[in-house]
Amino acid sequence: xxxxxxxxxxxxxxxxxxxxxxxxxxxxxxxxxxxxxxxxxxxxxxxxxxxxxxxxxxxxxxxxxxxxxxxxxxxxxxxxxxxxxxxxxxxxxxxxxxxxxxxxxxxxxxx
Amino acid sequence: xxxxxxxxxxxxxxxxxxxxxxxxxxxxxxxxxxxxxxxxxxxxxxxxxxxxxxxxxxxxxxxxxxxxxxxxxxxxxxxxxxxxxxxxxxxxxxxxxxxxxxxxxxxxxxxxxxxxxxxxxxxxxxxxxxxx
Numbered sequence: 001x002x003x004x005x006x007x008x009x010x011x012x013x014x015x016x017x018x019x020x021x022x023x024x025x026x027x028x029x030x031x032x033x034x035x036x037x038x039x040x041x042x043x044x045x046x047x048x049x050x051x052x053x054x055x056x057x058x059x060x061x062x063x064x065x066x067x068x069x070x071x072x073x074x075x076x077x078x079x080x081x082x083x084x085x086x087x088x089x090x091x092x093x094x095x096x097x098x099x100x101x102x103x104x105x106x107x108x109x110x111x
Numbered sequence: 112x113x114x115x116x117x118x119x120x121x122x123x124x125x126x127x128x129x130x131x132x133x134x135x136x137x138x139x140x141x142x143x144x145x146x147x148x149x150x151x152x153x154x155x156x157x158x159x160x161x162x163x164x165x166x167x168x169x170x171x172x173x174x175x176x177x178x179x180x181x182x183x184x185x186x187x188x189x190x191x192x193x194x195x196x197x198x199x200x201x202x203x204x205x206x207x208x209x210x211x212x213x214x215x216x217x218x219x220x221x222x223x224x225x226x227x228x229x230x231x232x233x234x235x236x237x238x239x240x241x242x243x
Contacts, residue, residue, distance in 0.1 A: 034224035099230030107219030
């Protein structure tokens with residue numbers, strides 16, 4: 001265990017889902033603008049939640065296991081990365097199931 | 112507000128966003144529930160690491176269960192926890208995943224990079240996926 005424990009879990013999430021982009025052709029990373037526009041509001045909303053939870057001491061981070069870099073409102077960098085990595089993993093899973101099963105998701109044509 | 116209350120409020124908000132605001136209605140689709148089941152499994156694994164090793168610790172005043180102890184891992188199951196993590200984390204994850212997918216589908220619907228669509232899977236994995 002080290003300062004990169006939390007960071008390593010996130011890295012594991014990215015590495016563990018990367019094969020979906022290659023083998024199921026999810027084309028999520030290729031739709032970069034859509035991906036960024038999805039993540040940005042999520043990042044803002046959940047950072048606010050995180051800032052509140054940290055201020056209210058709902059949760060704390062063991063300083064031995066996080067990078068030690070702190071961003072706005074005492075939010076550890078690791079948490080900011082979490083709110084970027086997990087949405088990517090969720091979208092990859094969603095598009096992977098779509099790729100494998102051809103199920104509709106509601107964005108097939110403009111309404 | 113406690114973490115418990117916030118997660119319940121969060122669930123209410125994301126369900127409203129999906130059903131009535133963005134009207135993406137992913138919560139009524141098979142593709143959502145199947146992919147979310149996969150996500151939950153991996154959430155339990157990764158969150159189990161974060162909470163079991165005490166990388167993230169919780170305050171008993173904010174959750175159903177008790178505070179993370181300083182010297183021992185939390186309950187694996189029980190005391191308001193599932194795989195070391197407070198059960199509130201499941202709702203937190205639900206909010207995070209639903210908000211993400213609502214925005215993703217909505218952006219596609221209004222024409223932001225609807226193409227290229229996902230799939231088809233590579234031939235090498237297709238036979239492991241079974242019938243379409």
